[in-house]
Amino acid sequence: MSLNTSLSIAVQSLNAAAGALQATNNNIANANTPGYTREVPILQASAPSTVGNNLSVGDGVDLVRYQSVRDELLQSQIQQETSSQSGANAQLSSLQQIQTVFTTSAQDIGTEMSALFTSISTLSTNPSSSSSRQAVLSAGQNLANAFNTVSKTLTAQQSGLNTQVTQDVSQINQLTKQIAALNPQITALKATGQDGGTLQDQQNQLVLSLSKLTTVSVVQSNDGITLTTGNGTPLVVGSKSYSLQTSTGSDGMTHVLDQSGADITSSLTGGNLGGSIQTRDTAISGMLTKLDTLANQFGSAMNAAQAAGYDQNGNAGQDFFTVSGTVTGSAATIKMAITDPTLVAASSDGSAGSNGNLSKLSAVQTTALASGQTPGNAYASLVYQVGSLTSNANAESTATTSSLNQLNDQLSSVSGVSIDEESANLIQYQQAYQAAARVVSVIQQLFSVTMSMGTAAAS
Amino acid sequence: MRVTNLLPDVQYQMQQSQQALATANQQLSTGLRVNQLSDDPAASANMVVSLAASASVDQYTSNVSSVLPRMQTADSAMSAIVTSLNSAITLGTSGASSSSVTANKQSIATQVQSILSSVISQANTSYNGVYVFGGSESTTPPFVAASTTYTSSQGSVANPLAATTALTAGSVTSISDATTGKTMTFKAQAGDTVATLQQAIASAAVAGTLSAGTTATINAKGQLSIATTNASQGIVVTSNDTSLGAMAADPNTAVANSYAYVGNSTVNSVQVGDSLNVATNIPGNQLLTSGANVIGSLTNLIAALQNGTESQIGTATNAVSSALNYVSQQRIPLDSTISQLNSQESYLSQEKITLTTQQTSLVGISLSTAATNVSQAQLTNSAVLAAAAKVLPQTLLDYLR
Numbered sequence: 070m071s072l073n074t075s076l077s078i079a080v081q082s083l084n085a086a087a088g089a090l091q092a093t094n095n096n097i098a099n100a101n102t103p104g105y106t107r108e109v110p111i112l113q114a115s116a117p118s119t120v121g122n123n124l125s126v127g128d129g130v131d132l133v134r135y136q137s138v139r140d141e142l143l144q145s146q147i148q149q150e151t152s153s154q155s156g157a158n159a160q161l162s163s164l165q166q167i168q169t170v171f172t173t174s175a176q177d178i179g180t181e182m183s184a185l186f187t188s189i190s191t192l193s194t195n196p197s198s199s200s201s202r203q204a205v206l207s208a209g210q211n212l213a214n215a216f217n218t219v220s221k222t223l224t225a226q227q228s229g230l231n232t233q234v235t236q237d238v239s240q241i242n243q244l245t246k247q248i249a250a251l252n253p254q255i256t257a258l259k260a261t262g263q264d265g266g267t268l269q270d271q272q273n274q275l276v277l278s279l280s281k282l283t284t285v286s287v288v289q290s291n292d293g294i295t296l297t298t299g300n301g302t303p304l305v306v307g308s309k310s311y312s313l314q315t316s317t318g319s320d321g322m323t324h325v326l327d328q329s330g331a332d333i334t335s336s337l338t339g340g341n342l343g344g345s346i347q348t349r350d351t352a353i354s355g356m357l358t359k360l361d362t363l364a365n366q367f368g369s370a371m372n373a374a375q376a377a378g379y380d381q382n383g384n385a386g387q388d389f390f391t392v393s394g395t396v397t398g399s400a401a402t403i404k405m406a407i408t409d410p411t412l413v414a415a416s417s418d419g420s421a422g423s424n425g426n427l428s429k430l431s432a433v434q435t436t437a438l439a440s441g442q443t444p445g446n447a448y449a450s451l452v453y454q455v456g457s458l459t460s461n462a463n464a465e466s467t468a469t470t471s472s473l474n475q476l477n478d479q480l481s482s483v484s485g486v487s488i489d490e491e492s493a494n495l496i497q498y499q500q501a502y503q504a505a506a507r508v509v510s511v512i513q514q515l516f517s518v519t520m521s522m523g524t525a526a527a528s
Numbered sequence: 529m530r531v532t533n534l535l536p537d538v539q540y541q542m543q544q545s546q547q548a549l550a551t552a553n554q555q556l557s558t559g560l561r562v563n564q565l566s567d568d569p570a571a572s573a574n575m576v577v578s579l580a581a582s583a584s585v586d587q588y589t590s591n592v593s594s595v596l597p598r599m600q601t602a603d604s605a606m607s608a609i610v611t612s613l614n615s616a617i618t619l620g621t622s623g624a625s626s627s628s629v630t631a632n633k634q635s636i637a638t639q640v641q642s643i644l645s646s647v648i649s650q651a652n653t654s655y656n657g658v659y660v661f662g663g664s665e666s667t668t669p670p671f672v673a674a675s676t677t678y679t680s681s682q683g684s685v686a687n688p689l690a691a692t693t694a695l696t697a698g699s700v701t702s703i704s705d706a707t708t709g710k711t712m713t714f715k716a717q718a719g720d721t722v723a724t725l726q727q728a729i730a731s732a733a734v735a736g737t738l739s740a741g742t743t744a745t746i747n748a749k750g751q752l753s754i755a756t757t758n759a760s761q762g763i764v765v766t767s768n769d770t771s772l773g774a775m776a777a778d779p780n781t782a783v784a785n786s787y788a789y790v791g792n793s794t795v796n797s798v799q800v801g802d803s804l805n806v807a808t809n810i811p812g813n814q815l816l817t818s819g820a821n822v823i824g825s826l827t828n829l830i831a832a833l834q835n836g837t838e839s840q841i842g843t844a845t846n847a848v849s850s851a852l853n854y855v856s857q858q859r860i861p862l863d864s865t866i867s868q869l870n871s872q873e874s875y876l877s878q879e880k881i882t883l884t885t886q887q888t889s890l891v892g893i894s895l896s897t898a899a900t901n902v903s904q905a906q907l908t909n910s911a912v913l914a915a916a917a918k919v920l921p922q923t924l925l926d927y928l929r
Contacts, residue, residue: 165566169564172564172565183580186587190584190591191587191594193798193799194594194595194808196796197667383715420794422658422796423794424664428797435802452565452569453572455565456565456572459566474537482529483530485530490530492924
């Protein structure tokens with residue numbers, strides 16, 4: 070074995086140590102980069118060479134490649150959990166805004182409804198009092214306003230969510246384009262036997278961002294990853310991305326269409342988009358139906374009670390509320406039909422001082438509406454629904470956050486950069502480098518001695 | 529397990545403990561465990577029902593407060609009527625005695641007249657502008673001095689009313705008869721004329737609502753004149769018909785000691801409990817002109833004292849006695865309502881306490897629990913922060929210098 074071979078091994082060793090140092094350096098540099106997967110240098114002993122009489126000796130070290138330490142299963146679980154978390158958060162954010170209009174302490178429907186019946190009861194003690202009659206009208210107006218306000222808040226939330234759907238779809242389209250663009254680059258890298266490295270990290274990070282918007286299914290193929298929505302609508306196949314589109318449906322809501330124009334709105338789940346759609350089309354829609362039904366049936370019941378009596382002028386009672394003919398939109402449009410206090414139909418016999426019909430108006434409070442519930446109970450059940458939906462979204466958000474934390478801990482345990490570990494590696498590779506350099510220095514001295522051997526003999 | 533970075537976990541723990549601290553702090557400062565619906569949806573829904581029940585209880589209490597003094601006023605008035613009737617009986621008994629001379633009887637009659645005036649004044653008692661014995665016609669005095677003839681303000685020689693004169697649709701003309709103690713109410717329909725009204729009055733006279741001989745005619749001045757032939761008991765006529773104008777009693781047709789009831793028989797009731805309604809008035813006709821007719825008995829006693837025999841005075845006095853018994857009987861339900869209202873008031877205040885307690889247990893939190901929660905949350909938060917301060921700065925690099 071020649072000194073040259075030894076020098077060559079030493080230089081290889083220097084290169085390997087420098088390469089390993091570079092990996093460590095890169096790991097440290099990216100310690101806080103989201104989605105970065107730590108890289109480890111793969112060192113391999115060089116094929117041994119034979120010296121002398123069939124003596125086999127190691128031929129140094131090769132830095133074969135850098136390997137990112139991944140766990141695809143964990144990565145996929147994190148993507149799914151991220152979808153669930155974003156979906157829950159989207160619902161929670163909307164519902165938290167909605168539940169404030171259903172408070173039990175301010176000018177909510179329940180309070181105003183009580184106030185209306187209270188004012189009717191006050192009027193019964195002195196049916197001729199114009200101030201008490203005016204109080205009934207004001208309370209009725211306040212209740213109509215409360216219905217209008219809640220309905221307006223709910224529809225405003227729906228419009229806000231429509232905007233959210235449009236924005237989410239546009240972000241999804243951008244992300245799928247970027248993910249598709251990375252597919253051929255990663256495939257090319259892998260074809261050469263290398264690791265996807267930071268490109269794959271980028272792609273994973275983009276898929277994670279996409280998961281925040283909607284649930285996607287990821288399948289590895291020869292052309293890179295294939296992405297589809299939950300119901301199988303393709304988003305990315307190889308280097309090609311398929312854009313989603315939005316359009317306003319006949320119900321006034323923003324719908325999501327796939328590349329071919331088919332409506333896939335109801336099949337989108339998870340993520341901000343899925344959560345927004347679910348809140349808009351299921352939660353808020355359900356609340357609006359209940360609210361409209363209550364407003365419609367309550368208004369009609371009050372009108373029927375008014376019609377059974379006589380106003381202060383002895384005329385048959387007119388409608389108390391103006392109620393829409395159809396249930397849909399009733400809460401938004403309900404308003405007082407009378408503005409003249411004398412038109413409150415307190416009298417049961419046409420005499421101005423009779424209060425006989427007020428008991429019929431009061432009875433609306435305790436009589437079941439067509440829905441089978443009294444107005445108070447119908448409102449209480451709506452309050453329960455809002456509270457329960459919000460509470461469930463909150464619980465899901467907390468649960469998924471906690472679960473996501475654990476998954477991230479696990480992933481970070483596999484793929485994360487530990488500064489302490491890298492510091493130790495740094496020392497390790499530094500020492501390796503120093504040792505290799507020492508070998509070079511020794512060989513240099515040996516060369517020097519060898520070179521001066523002749524010179525010494527000559528002298 | 530390989531731990532690479534403690535920061536995310538530490539951040540999560542800090543967030544959790546700070547959230548818990550904020551919640552505990554909010555509960556302590558508001559005294560409420562449920563600050564938004566999602567904190568406890570079921571409690572929030574029950575709260576809606578409980579608050580409505582509370583509002584009802586408050587209202588029932590307010591109704592009791594507003595009805596009770598009115599009932600007490602009515603009771604005082606009835607008590608005064610009872611006293612007056614007792615005086616009238618004493619006077620009548622004295623008038624019926626054979627030793628009583630005519631001059632005395634006249635003097636007694638005058639005293640009974642003043643008793644009648646006093647009874648009428650009590651019967652017209654009002655509380656806060658509401659006439660308590662007027663039925664639902666509670667804004668005007670229910671007992672009005674009667675006259676034999678009422679004449680319309682519209683109509684003149686030059687422009688007389690006629691049978692064909694159209695009445696205003698929806699207008700109301702009412703005739704209260706002191707003899708029958710009843711009121712005929714005529715509400716004009718579209719197309720009705722003075723003739724329709726005349727016919728209605730004739731029918732009412734036949735039916736007995738008005739006394740026989742009550743007529744409506746167009747007089748020589750072209751006005752509508754509604755009159756009764758009964759000289760001892762008169763009528764009271766009101767109208768808001770613009771074609772007729774206001775109906776006024778003709779001068780010198782007032783019938784002495786005759787009063788007609790212009791209220792109605794409506795009994796208003798007010799809800800003072802979930803299933804408790806109380807009648808808030810006794811219509812004056814029920815109390816004073818029907819049954820043992822109080823006013824009629826006094827009028828008859830006066831007439832008997834003025835012109836009658838001792839036996840007639842005695843009979844009239846007995847009638848006043850019956851009227852006294854009748855009024856006393858009428859007081860019983862009123863007194864029972866007053867006592868019911870008093871006990872309902874106590875029940876409602878107890879009910880209010882029950883509901884408030886229920887609401888506190890639904891959404892409230894006790895001060896001690898809230899304070900304990902805050903100190904516990906503070907402790908946890910401090911511990912998390914202290915732990916973070918310990919573990920976060922630790923790095924191998926510190927030891928490699």
